[in-house]
Amino acid sequence: MASKEFILQGFTARTHGDAIRELFEVADIQRVVLSVAFISDSGVHQIEPRLKPYAKVLTAYGGIRNDISSHQGLVRLFGLGGTLYAVDTGARSVVFHPKLYLVRGAKVARLVIGSANLTLGGLNNNIEAGLLIEFDLSDVDDKKVVAAIEKELDVLPAEYPDHILKVTKSSQLDEWLAAGRLVDEMALPPPRPSSRGSGTGAGDSVPRIKLKVQPLRRPLRKAKAAGKKQPGAKLAKAPAPIAPGVDLELVWESTPLTRRDLNIPDGANTNKTGSINLDKGLLPEDVDHRHYFRDDVFTALAWSARTAAVDEAYAKFQLVLKGISYGEFDLAIRHTTSTTSRTYLQHNAMFRLSWGATAAYVAHDDLIGRTLALYRDNADPTKFVLEID
Structure with a gap:
């Protein structure tokens, strides 16, 4: 039996x-x-x-x-x-x-x-x-x-x-x-938001469920460079997408997010950074994250020198939190160009995303420990999706 x-x-x-x-x-x-x-x-x-x-x-x-x-x-x-x-x-x-x-x-x-x-x-x-x-x-x-x-x-x-x-x-x-x-697993969009959120998401405080199984992550692959541009060059008009947002490529995924990542201070004396480092995350071992974002992920943008050692560009990011879309935001990204600094030599992050107008949306305790996924729209490589889930 x-x-x-x-x-x-x-x-x-x-x-x-x-x-x-x-x-x-x-x-x-x-x-x-x-x-x-x-x-x-x-x-x-x-x-x-x-x-x-x-x-x-x-x-x-x-x-x-x-x-x-x-x-x-x-x-x-x-x-x-x-x-x-x-x-x-x-x-x-x-x-x-x-x-x-x-x-x-x-x-x-x-x-x-x-x-x-x-x-x-x-x-x-x-x-x-x-x-x-x-x-x-x-x-x-x-x-x-x-x-x-x-x-x-x-x-x-x-x-x-x-x-x-x-x-x-x-x-x-x-x-x-x-x-x-x-x-194509590497060209999958994030789960399509079932609804559009209002406000900054403060009313949605449902934490990620804590299961008794340790979650596993799928491997990533290096993104291909999209239309490299010289700093300050004008961006050519991208072809009109047949279906906006359909051809999204997963180009980076973070490790579990911390309070610092999400711009949540630990106490009254803690300064908010206003940004998040785009570091190694879950990238393959052979991908050098110090150059990857500037040379491969965000190459289609119009870059300019913010300082002698920092390049800056702006891009459009759709923000999706826990399956709900909160719209599209213009956010600044910055790349530190020095290859002789201690930060560079220690293989730390050389690239930062400014939360800008999204700071109020992401600074919630229920997002701590989740992961941030970055997608690029291959139909228009000046547009991206940030998904925290």
């Missing part, structure tokens, strides 16, 4: 990632089957070491055309060498949504089924619910259930040949990315 364990990820320390990794502890593994709605690179990365040794017996189904499954995620999963099917319903209003992870051994099978997708959120960061079930294959009823799961999925490619698409070469994934059926 099957044994069952309920998993309530987030509200307990038990994660779906841990449970899925435990599936592979069964002896003599003969079949591995995955079915999920959404696939991301960081999600596959979480269980890749367990999947790789069993690629020859792996069959995976993942939804596409859903604005979440990514090119990077499917490339990583396809690269393991198993059998991969992309499920395209042909409609945005119909989503392939079954989420299960099955590992069958010679005598025992284990199944995780519930709400967890093959994403970093699904396996670790989100609040998710699921069941870990262990089947005794010597039990007739247990064996029937496992066989039914495999059979129901195995017949899908033949029954829906226009929608259950076998991936046979990586160029298919490239074509689906170009066609918009997969997304």
Whole structure:
């Protein structure tokens, strides 16, 4: 008879990632089957070491055309060498949504089924619910259930040949990315604000929920330089975007924000800096943050010398706090150019963003410990989004 364990990820320390990794502890593994709605690179990365040794017996189904499954995620999963099917319903209003992870051994099978997708959120960061079930294959009823799961999925490619698409070469994934059926993880916009906030957000004091799981962060990649300009040069008019804000690229993400970052003084004698350092944050190890922002992220702006050692520019930033947009602001950014100062030689931050008119919006205790994400609008690289979540 099957044994069952309920998993309530987030509200307990038990994660779906841990449970899925435990599936592979069964002896003599003969079949591995995955079915999920959404696939991301960081999600596959979480269980890749367990999947790789069993690629020859792996069959995976993942939804596409859903604005979440990514090119990077499917490339990583396809690269393991198993059998991969992309499920395209042909409609945005119909989503392939079954989420299960099955590992069958010679005598025992284990199944995780519930709400967890093959994403970093699904396996670790989100609040998710699921069941870990262990089947005794010597039990007739247990064996029937496992066989039914495999059979129901195995017949899908033949029954829906226009929608259950076998991936046979990586160029298919490239074509689906170009066609918009997969997304580029590094060009994702922040969650679209469901509403527009009024005032400075002081009335929204709901803190970030404290879960019993340590959140993980997805890796970043270096942004490409956008139209480098000489200091003081006039900025050419950017092409009109077809859909403003659609093509946003994540170019930087902070570590947990501090009181100093958010311009919140510790006491009456503490001076407000009025700005935040854009430092290493979560950038890849090989990216030199001392030059990155001036040379790659903000190159399309019209820069001028504020002092002999500081260049200054202004840009438009949309401010999104906890999923609510508070509008667009003109903010100053400054880059210290010295390469011989102690600050530079110690690899400290050389770039600052002035909070300006947004200072009253961000100086709230409930934002401490959250992260700041910086997005660039690739349709107009003079526009950016600041999201704290």
